[in-house]
Amino acid sequence: MNSTPLLFLGILAGLAASWWGMVVAPKLQIGSAPTVVLKETGQHYPPTRPGVAQQGAEVYRSLGCNTCHSQIVRPEGYGHDLLRGWGPRRTVAQDYLRDQPIMLGSVRVGPDLANIATRMGSGDSNAQPAMVAYHLKHLYHPRTVMEGSVMPAYPFLFEKRRIVEGPSPDALKLEGAYAPEAGYEVVPKEEARVLVAYLLSLKSSASLVEAPVIPPPTNAPVKAANTASIATGGPSR
Amino acid sequence: MTSNVGMPSHTDSAGWAANEVDASFRPVALLLVTKAVLWLVAGSLLTLLASIKLHGPSMMSGSAWLTYGRVLPAGWTALVFGFAGQAGTLLGLWTLARAAGQRLQAPGLVLAGGVLWNLGVLAGVVGILAGFSTGREGLEMPSGALALLTVGAALTGVAGWKTYSARTTARVFPSAWFVLLGLIAFVWFASAALAMLGGADVRGSIQLLIQRWAGNGLQRIWLGGLALGLILFALPRAAQKPLASRELTLISFWSLVFFTPWAVTLPGDPLPRWVVSFGVAGHTLAAIGVLAAAINFWKTGEGAVARLFSTSAGRLVTGAAVAYVVAGTLQYLVSLRVVASVVRFTWLPVGIDWALVGGGAIWVVLSVLPEFVERATGRRLNPGLLNLNATLSLVGVGVVVLSLILAGVIQGMSLSNPGKAYMDTVKGSMHGVRLSSLGFLLFFLGQLPLLAAVVGGLTAVARDAVGAVKSWGLAPTGKGMGARS
């Protein structure tokens, strides 16, 4: 330990070994994995994000949403992620293939968002406008749709403006204390729209070879108590 | 294991030599310590702000700059890189120079590195608040800021190695190894992260590995290594006893070098099973170094508890030793599948981060920093202010760590009950989180006296220097003297 070169080389060897084992070796193995073709649909997975959703990912990153929200569903036995309805299967490396940067998160102050696009209500396109409206309202002021939420409000993603020629179709439907004064309306800015487009692109539910979706047994187990849909008064997650 | 005072044989000169060593840090201390303490004040204020926002999530929501997702990483960046890392490096160099029995070599490199470092932290904190976060947990500062830090650390590192190479002692006190490790580790992990995450073609899961590997390396090997080195230096001094064992120190050191960098993945990660298992094995083996450190601390402090608790520096370094061991133990426990399945993604890992950074690193830095400033500048700092800083820092971070761990356990238990609605699990954990705000408040308040003590002391030093220059006949003497009295 009194030999300077030996100390130096020892440190380098130790740090380099972990780099090789935890970064380089996995990169060689899965770092160039391609998209897969899903058996059910014949589509490539994961699909490319629409441009607006990609812009929304930038807003998500910029506002630090991953400080409180994770995007990971763990396998059975890990905190009941599956039973809580956070996804039909665990997430695997394939799900994050297009994430740039990956925003996995490390704390769940808020719920997981790995499947936020499909989790609340059906994934069918008829529900889309209702979902968009729900998320916009939630971003504007989370407590308008969820009592007791600790999520910050994001009024700066919206614009409060005077109604000139009749109310805008995009205006948020706000009630009570949250509603703007008479003659004014709240409309989403571009950032809010693209952020919602990003949220509605988050789904890791397709059955993959390495993480198959296993249909629940017919005598369905107790469903997590927090399952809810828009129709029944707003999701409680 | 011979006794080692680390100085040339003629004992009479030990005091003289140390004095020379200490005095060689004067410019570094004058230029960089205040900056580090300002980052501590800024960082503790931002983390307090973030914590308060959890009580009233609609408060201060008018501006994107003050949203929780920006304020928290910005505050953490200021604390980790601006204060703990910067001051820890300076103190590390000081203990290194003392262990080497040599003046700080190339102080100009340390000054230049320090300037780049502070510019980098500034760019990082402002960048995150302005929305340019990288979105990578633990490495949120924009890559340009991290590049500045890396260059700054490399310059400082050269000075560190030059000092070590010019040593006059036959056997170097082992805290020096940890300082050298820290200097190399920062450059290694940060530059690898910069180089590998820069490419647009890195797949998501590989990015996850790179950022976790670099983040873990920076937290546990760079900062944790510096902290451990400083504790090994400061604990025996405060206890007025020898360090217990060179052997255990060696085990801690090589465990940190060879095992801790592997502690990257945790059970449940979206990675192939073998990658996860390698990370868990890394966590397991890293516990060896923590255990060795624990015994070393225990045997060093044994029988000297009263003495340790009799000074504020002693209380802080004792707290740091305990926090380092607690953090390391919890990090090991959280890597166990049965524990990870319950407490991962709760507040508990946040509590562990605070135990390691706020306790292990910041406490020991606060313990050693006043003496460093005093010896480098020859000016006593106000002991009352330092005492207040020590007490509030100990209580503040202590409350933060304990309340977040408690909140995490409660949150984990209720999340493991699938019949419990998600909203209720959040509500259940909020009591602990609210309690932590009290800790953040005390911690922030405690840094104001430190700022006053440091600014007061260093201003007096500068004034004396100006006065000395003037009294040498370069300027009329009356004015300068009069202004002070």
Added chain:
Amino acid sequence: MKKPSRSHAGAVPAGDAATVPSISSYSAPTGFFVALAGLLYLGQAEGCYHHGLFSAGVYEPYADLRSIPSLGGPNPIDAGRDVYMAAGCVACHQPNGTGNPANGCPPLAKSDWVLAEGPSRLIRIVLHGAQGPITVNGQPWNGNMTPFGGSLSDEQIAHVLTFVRQSPEWGNAASEVTPEMVKAVREKESSRAAQWTAAELEKIPVTE
């Protein structure tokens, strides 16, 4: 200290007696080394128990590819495609079977090795891996393929090779590989551990 200290606070004492602490000769108790050995054991046991045969496609809760319920099925080509994706073949040989010159991984689509009359050499490559120079379709390649004999069952190897030899999307059309063929080769080469080289394989008749 050079300068006088005239205002508040006294001067710092000139140097402390011991510049760095001394070190005593305390030796760690036996219990520490027992704990150290225990942690070393736990660390390696973790790797031994959870290695998932180092496959890119094995995630918890599955221990290996054989235990994944979705792998396999009545149609050998479809089942083989799943194995191709999950076992990591695709990472080097690519989805379209063109291989990857960057890491010396030769093509499978329309490859003379793949489309040989019989699969005996292919089975050996999958079982034990292959390394070193190899000429494919007249082009020289030099790569390194890991063995899959431990991680894949006879049936899975038969499926993946059938997919590779018959893949309609690659335009390959050679004979099917059956689990019995794989089993026979596995037994015949049971003593082999090393990766194959092209020179060794070329001595083996393609139909054996």
